[in-house]
Amino acid sequence: MHDIRFIRDHPDQFDAALARRGAAAAAAELIALDERRRALVTELQAGQARRNDASKAIGAAKAKGDHATAEMLMAEVAALKETMPAREAEEKAVSADLDARLSAIPNLPDTDVPDGTDESGNVEQKRWGVPRSFDFTPREHADLGPPLGMDFESGAALSGARFTVLRGQMARLERALGQFMLDRQTAEHGYTEIAPPLLVRDDALFGTGQLPKFAEDLFQTGDGRWLIPTAEVSLTNLVREQILDADRLPLRFTALTPCFRSEAGAAGRDTRGYIRQHQFEKVELVAIAAPEGSESLHQAMVGHAEAMLEALGLPYRRMLLCTGDMGFSARKTYDLEVWLPGQNAYREISSISNCGDFQARRMNARYRPAGEKATRFVHTLNGSGLAVGRTLVAVLENYQQADGSVTLPPVLGPYLGGLERLKADR
Known part of the structure; x- marks a missing residue:
């Protein structure tokens, strides 16, 4: 606003x-x-x-x-x-x-955001990791996954296109990834874990900018509530219509939740595989900050998301988004793109944005600086730390073996009960 x-x-x-x-x-x-x-x-x-x-x-x-x-x-x-x-x-x-x-007017871009009309105007700032050299032709996860428990046919039979059933070892791997990320973000980066509602009212989605402009991208229930497209909605609205004391800031929240998106604006994109689903899991990061601290906090949040990829040994690059590729509520956004050898391309796995006071004005979320009577609007920040399904895809493609099995990152060992490799269920 x-x-x-x-x-x-x-x-x-x-x-x-x-x-x-x-x-x-x-x-x-x-x-x-x-x-x-x-x-x-x-x-x-x-x-x-x-x-x-x-x-x-x-x-x-x-x-x-x-x-x-x-x-x-x-x-x-x-x-x-x-x-x-x-x-x-x-x-x-x-x-x-x-x-x-x-x-209905989008947030204004920061002065250091590059100009551009679409993703071609984004600026690469960093690369980490060297993509693995294969002595065989690496396969995409959509081909690699089904023998290992990624069941596209059952998902489509149950719910239609863009739904998937994960079975056995594959379901366990997705659960392990989510728990690993959540534990790291809380224990190492100072986020408070939240278990938020998955259904919200109109005013919550208005507060974070999804309504009224992007209603077609959402799922609405028969009683008028909405399934969250991301836990950003629930977490950011925790400070809705509040006046916070300055000494409480910054607040850091994280949640591992299902997310629901109609993908109305993505018709024909990634229809094959597990990249773009109507239902998926994500570890969300949200911060509420005083204006003078939001830029440094934004940089820190990018590092918190990058740390997950580095711990998993997944090569990635960091992109500063241009003015034409940023989301509606963002004033500055970094995307992290993970390397997918099966696609021979980097694909988005996390988007971390500083929204300034744009969402706070819509939510009437303020703070009172120490020693002052007047209040000011807080700054809100959000990002993925990480999208669990896309991380699963990245693990499958980067750790695949010639025989169709997939070795697993050692850091996941405590979450997998000794499982070190995914093998075809014969």
Whole structure:
């Protein structure tokens, strides 16, 4: 959500930032709406004050026996009672229109975010690990996985396309990956584990920016609630409509949850395999920070996600996203892309964003700096640490053997009960 006061004071700067995101100029239209809203508020306040004054004066006139003045004042009060409801309705409509327009505008990019129209404008900042050299042609996980327990046919029979059943050792590997990530993020990086609801109300999704613009990407239940597309929604909204003490910040939350996405905007993409599912698991990282600490915290969160890939021995690269490839609520985003030898390509496995105060304004989440009476909006940050299903895919492809088996990263040993290799279930 944007601050209309900032737009009034810096219209050219606001429009220039929108242009960097490929959005049309909006400042003049928003300012005109705001001026109309403020004029109506002033008119209503003046009318209410006059009605109160006239009502008091009626009693005084009657007490003096000045019936003519009393009748004139009564007529004035009656006229105000007739006209003010229409003005109140107009003010509500203009305010709702302004809020709707403000809520549909994406966050403004940071000054150091590169310009670009799509992923081709992203900037590579780092590579870690050397992709393995194979003495055979590596297979994609969609071919490698079924003999090992990745059952696409049963998932489709149960629920349709983009659903998968994991059996036996494959299910255990996914569970091990999630637990490993969750344990590392809590024990080593200071996140508090949360077990949040998977169903949320409209206002929670509005707060993090999924509603109203991206409703088609979500699943809604019959009673009007929504399945979370990511635990970011539940975790970030833990501070909704709160005023936090500065000494509590930053807050760090993590959760391992199922996530649900309709993938409406991804028709035809990754229809084969386990990369893009309607239901998947993810370890989410969320931080709530004071503005002056959010940039350094953003860099730290990127490192927390990278640490998972390095511990698993999975080569990756870090990308700074350009203005045209960032999500709606983000002002700056890094993507981590893991190497998939079966696809001979790097694929996204984590996206870590600093949203500034954009989500906080939508949630009315604030903090009170030490020694100050006034409050300020917090900054919110989120990222994947990591997407569990995509990590499973990366393990399968990077650790595959010529005979179709898959050796497992040693770091997962404590979670696998001695299992060191996935073998075909014959």
